[in-house]
Amino acid sequence: MIxxxxxxxxxxxRAILEHLDENNVAFEIIDIIExxxxxxxxxxxxxxxNADVHAxxxxxxxxxxxxxxxxxxxxxxxxxxxxxxxxxxxxxxLIKGPVAMLGRPIENVRLFIE
Numbered sequence: 001m002i003x004x005x006x007x008x009x010x011x012x013x014r015a016i017l018e019h020l021d022e023n024n025v026a027f028e029i030i031d032i033i034e035x036x037x038x039x040x041x042x043x044x045x046x047x048x049x050n051a052d053v054h055a056x057x058x059x060x061x062x063x064x065x066x067x068x069x070x071x072x073x074x075x076x077x078x079x080x081x082x083x084x085x086x087x088x089x090x091x092x093x094l095i096k097g098p099v100a101m102l103g104r105p106i107e108n109v110r111l112f113i114e
Contacts, residue, residue, distance in 0.1 A: 002027040002113065004103070005037070005045070005093040013092040016103040025113050036086040042079055045093060048100035053078040056090045056102065064088055 002020065006013045006029050020027045037045070046053060053075050058064055068081065068088075082089050092103035094112055103109050 003030055003095040004028065005030050005032050005089070005091060005095070007031070007033050007087065007089075007091045009033070009087075010091050012104060016092045016094070016106070016109060019106060019109060020113065023113065032086045032089055032091065036083060037089075039079055039083050042083055042089075045095065045100050046079075048095060048098060049093070049102070053082065056093065057082065058088050058090055061088055 002025060004013075004017060004020070004027050006017065008014065008031065017027070017029065042053075046056070049055065057078065059069070063085065073081070090102055090104075094101055094103045094109065096112065099112075101108060101112055
C-alpha cells in the first residue's frame, strides 16, 4: 500500500489522490496539516527519498519568503521549521516500502505505482 503525505488545500495533492483512485491503487492518506510529522518521521521520509530537506521545502510559499528566505540554517534547523510549519512541505509525497518520492510530475507517479 502506498502512503500519501497530503495537504487537502493543495490541488496537486488532491489530483494525485484522484489519479491513484482512478487507477485502483490502494493508498493511505496522511494529512500532514492535521497530523504533522515528527522530526524522526520527516528524517525517515527524507532518507527514503534520498534527498535533503531543501528538496521538499516550498520556497515559493509566501510564508517561507516572509519568514525564512535567505536564512543560512542547518539541516536540523530546517527540519524543525518544517515540522512546526507543515504547510511548507512539498506535497504530495508518496511512500512505498523503503522508497519515497515527490508526487510530481504525474509521469513519475505513474512509474512509481507500476
